[in-house]
Amino acid sequence: MxxxxxxxxxxxxxxxxxxxxxxxxxxxxxxxxxxxxxxxxxxxxxxxxxxxxxxxxxxxxxxxxxxxxxxxxxxxxxxxxxxxxxxxxxxxxxxxxxxxxxxxxxxxxxxxxxxxxxxxxxxxxxxxxxxxxxGQVFTAGSFQTAKPSAGFVADHHGVGHCVVVVPEFTDELEHFATEVLGFQLFAGYLAPTPDGKLAGPQFYRCNPRTHCFAYIAIPGMRGMQHWCLEANSLDDVGKAYDIVQSREDIPITMSLGRHMMDSLVSFYLRTPTGFDMEFGAGGDALSDDYVQLSPSSPEVWGHKFVTQGWAPTVRPVAPPT
Ligand SMILES: [Fe+2]
Missing domain, CATH: 3.10.180.10 (2,3-Dihydroxybiphenyl 1,2-Dioxygenase, domain 1)
Incomplete structure (x- = not known):
C-alpha cells in the first residue's frame, strides 16, 4: 500500500x-x-x-x-x-x-x-x-430506556460513531471511505511518521452528525477503539459518570471533557468486552452550509487520560515478512 x-x-x-x-x-x-x-x-x-x-x-x-x-x-x-x-x-x-x-x-x-x-x-x-x-424491523412507540433518562440520539441519525485503528493511513483507505462509501471528510489530523507513513485520525461523516466513522492510524496497531453513544441529556451522561466512578470493575479511560471539534461533552470508559465507549451529549449537528474549521486544540476542557494505553481490542499487527 x-x-x-x-x-x-x-x-x-x-x-x-x-x-x-x-x-x-x-x-x-x-x-x-x-x-x-x-x-x-x-x-x-x-x-x-x-x-x-x-x-x-x-x-x-x-x-x-x-x-x-x-x-x-x-x-x-x-x-x-x-x-x-x-x-x-x-x-x-x-x-x-x-x-x-x-x-x-x-x-x-x-x-x-x-x-x-x-x-x-x-x-x-x-x-x-x-x-x-x-428495511430494519421497528416497532412504533416500543422503546423505553432501562432506567429513567431522556434517551439517545438515534433514529435517522443512527447509532453514533465508531473509531477503528489501522497501522497506517493509505490511499486505499481514503478511496474506500470517500469514493466507495461516499463519506465526506469532516476532519483529519494526519502527520508523517519517521518512516514516511501517515499517522493520526481521519473523521468521516454521512449525515448531520459530525462524524459516523474514523480511522486512527497508529503504527503497528489495528482493531476496534471506541463506539460513541450520544444521550439526549447531559444529566444522563453525568449520572453515568457517577455510576462508573463508583464501580471498580469499569475503568474510566478518559475523564469528562468537551471536544473542540464537535462540541460533544463526554467521557470514555472500557467495556467488559474490551473496546472503549465514549458516552456524551450536546454534539453538533451540521447543516449543508457547514464550513470546515481547524480547532486549535483537541479539547475545550477536560478529557484527560486516566487509563493509559489503547483498548485491548486494538492489537499489534504482525510485522511484514
Ligand atoms: Fe469519539
Missing part, C-alpha cells in the same frame, strides 16, 4: 448513498455482560436474546442497534450502514461492483438475525467488515 497523497480529489459520483451508521456488531466470550452493563450504565434497552445467546441492545424503536455475539475473542464483528430502501440497495450493490469491491449477500437466516430486509457484506482495505442494509 502506498501512503496517501496530498492532492485534493473530487469524490466519484458512483459512491454508495449511506444515510447513517445503522447498527454495530461485536463478538466476545463475555457477551452476556452486556445484559447488565448496557442497561445499568447507559439505560440501553434489551431485545429478546438470539438463539445463540447474542445480546441485542436497543436505543430507539428499532429492533436493536447493537448486537454482541458470542465469540472466542473481543472484536468488532461488523459495521452496518443504512440505505434508504430497496432501490438504493440494488444501486449500491452495482456501485460496489463498479468499484471492484467483492461482496456477498446476507442469507435469509442472517437477515433474520440482523432483522433487516437485505444486507451485503464486504471488507475494507484494513480488513474491517462492513455491511450495507435496508
Amino acid at each position: 502506498s501512503a496517501v497523497t496530498t492532492a485534493i480529489r473530487v469524490p466519484r459520483e458512483l459512491a454508495v448513498k449511506i444515510t447513517s451508521l445503522g447498527y454495530l456488531g461485536f463478538r466476545s466470550p463475555l457477551h452476556k455482560e452486556w445484559e447488565s452493563f448496557g442497561p445499568e450504565v447507559f439505560g440501553l434497552g434489551l431485545a429478546e436474546p438470539g438463539s445463540d445467546g447474542t445480546v441485542y441492545l436497543r436505543m430507539d424503536d428499532r429492533h436493536h442497534r447493537v448486537a454482541v455475539h458470542p465469540g472466542d475473542q473481543d472484536e468488532l464483528a461488523y459495521l452496518g450502514w443504512e440505505l434508504t430502501g430497496k432501490a438504493a440497495f440494488v444501486e449500491a450493490c452495482a456501485e460496489l461492483e463498479g468499484h471492484g469491491v467483492d461482496f456477498r449477500l446476507g442469507s435469509p437466516q442472517e437477515c433474520q438475525e440482523r432483522k433487516v430486509a437485505a444486507f451485503a457484506q464486504f471488507v475494507d482495505p484494513a480488513d474491517f467488515t462492513h455491511e450495507i442494509f435496508y
Whole structure:
C-alpha cells in the first residue's frame, strides 16, 4: 500500500448513498455482560436474546442497534450502514461492483438475525467488515430506556460513531471511505511518521452528525477503539459518570471533557468486552452550509487520560515478512 497523497480529489459520483451508521456488531466470550452493563450504565434497552445467546441492545424503536455475539475473542464483528430502501440497495450493490469491491449477500437466516430486509457484506482495505442494509424491523412507540433518562440520539441519525485503528493511513483507505462509501471528510489530523507513513485520525461523516466513522492510524496497531453513544441529556451522561466512578470493575479511560471539534461533552470508559465507549451529549449537528474549521486544540476542557494505553481490542499487527 502506498501512503496517501496530498492532492485534493473530487469524490466519484458512483459512491454508495449511506444515510447513517445503522447498527454495530461485536463478538466476545463475555457477551452476556452486556445484559447488565448496557442497561445499568447507559439505560440501553434489551431485545429478546438470539438463539445463540447474542445480546441485542436497543436505543430507539428499532429492533436493536447493537448486537454482541458470542465469540472466542473481543472484536468488532461488523459495521452496518443504512440505505434508504430497496432501490438504493440494488444501486449500491452495482456501485460496489463498479468499484471492484467483492461482496456477498446476507442469507435469509442472517437477515433474520440482523432483522433487516437485505444486507451485503464486504471488507475494507484494513480488513474491517462492513455491511450495507435496508428495511430494519421497528416497532412504533416500543422503546423505553432501562432506567429513567431522556434517551439517545438515534433514529435517522443512527447509532453514533465508531473509531477503528489501522497501522497506517493509505490511499486505499481514503478511496474506500470517500469514493466507495461516499463519506465526506469532516476532519483529519494526519502527520508523517519517521518512516514516511501517515499517522493520526481521519473523521468521516454521512449525515448531520459530525462524524459516523474514523480511522486512527497508529503504527503497528489495528482493531476496534471506541463506539460513541450520544444521550439526549447531559444529566444522563453525568449520572453515568457517577455510576462508573463508583464501580471498580469499569475503568474510566478518559475523564469528562468537551471536544473542540464537535462540541460533544463526554467521557470514555472500557467495556467488559474490551473496546472503549465514549458516552456524551450536546454534539453538533451540521447543516449543508457547514464550513470546515481547524480547532486549535483537541479539547475545550477536560478529557484527560486516566487509563493509559489503547483498548485491548486494538492489537499489534504482525510485522511484514
Ligand atoms: Fe469519539
